[in-house]
Amino acid sequence: MSSILLVRGSTRGNDSVSGKVAKALAEGLAAGGTIVERDLVATPLPHIGTDFSSAIRLASEDRTPAQAEAIAISDKEVDELLAADTLVISSGFVNFGITSILKSWIDHIARAGRTFRYTENGPEGLVQGKKAYIVLASGGVYSSGPAAALDFAEPYLRSVLGFIGIKDVQVIRVEGIAMGPEAAEKAIAGALAQASELAKAA
Ligand SMILES: Cc1cc2nc3c(=O)[nH]c(=O)nc-3n(C[C@H](O)[C@H](O)[C@H](O)COP(=O)(O)O)c2cc1C
Structure with a gap:
């Protein structure tokens, strides 16, 4: 039994294939435990702005009401x-990277003093002992082949999760969704099978 935070970062709502695979994975990993679903398209976060950017450098008693709210x-x-043991993130590729709603979530959770800190030896992640799973869907194929250099999603997510301390990261790809219905069905079935294997192995 585990507590899972499922962060749904696709902009395609119920049509999302990354969301479908991530949900199946989260249910398998939870094994009767809890799943907190954070649907970023249903309840989007505001972009970080001037209040957030100034407030992170201020003591709480010195913040304006707008900064405190941010x-x-x-x-x-x-x-x-x-609060979660395990993080499951899903996103579709949008212009070679993650969706902006997921980027916004990352901007809110990457916080000095809360999820990382600066030390004499450089930055140190404070989110320890957690495992993460990333489900990435794309119209094309980026895990290998000529478009691999255009993958700004997986390297970015691995980097930012590693920065806050989450280094145990597994990735499931749902690739070739725009390459015809047969290719899409095969990609979804393969990803669901991988999700089931990963849940069993956890
Ligand atoms: C605005 C937009 C931009 C997209 N950009 C890319 C892209 O750069 N590369 C790609 O392979 N697919 C791209 N796609 C296709 C999506 O990645 C694909 O539909 C995928 O299934 C989305 O994930 P989801 O089903 O979980 O929402 C784009 C789709 C949209 C709507």
Whole structure:
């Protein structure tokens, strides 16, 4: 039994194939435990702005009400992340990277003093002991072949998760979704099978 934070980052709602695979994976990993579903398209976060960017450098008592509100929004997302044993993130490729709604979530959870800190030896991740799974869907194929250099999703997500301390990361690809219905069906079936294997192995 495990507590899972499922962060749904696709912009395609119920049509999302990364969302479908991530949900099946989360249910398998939870094994009767809890799943907190954070649907970023249903309840999007605001982009970080001037209040957030100035408030992160201020003590709480020195913040304006607007700055305090910006930090409260971020704190809620950080609390949800810290409360989970396991993180499952899904996203479709949008212009060679992750969706902007997922980028916004990352901007809110990457917080000095809460999820990482600066030390004499450089930055140190504070989110320890957690495992993450990333489900990435794309119209084309990026895991190998000529478009691999255009993959700004997996390297970015691995980097930012590693930065906050999550280094145990597994990735499931649902690739070639735009290459005809047969290719799409095969990709989804393969990804669901991989999700089932990963859930059994956890
Ligand atoms: C606005 C937009 C931009 C997209 N950009 C890319 C892209 O750069 N590369 C790609 O392979 N697919 C791209 N796609 C296709 C999606 O990645 C594909 O539909 C995938 O299934 C989306 O994931 P989802 O089904 O989980 O939402 C794009 C789709 C949309 C709507």
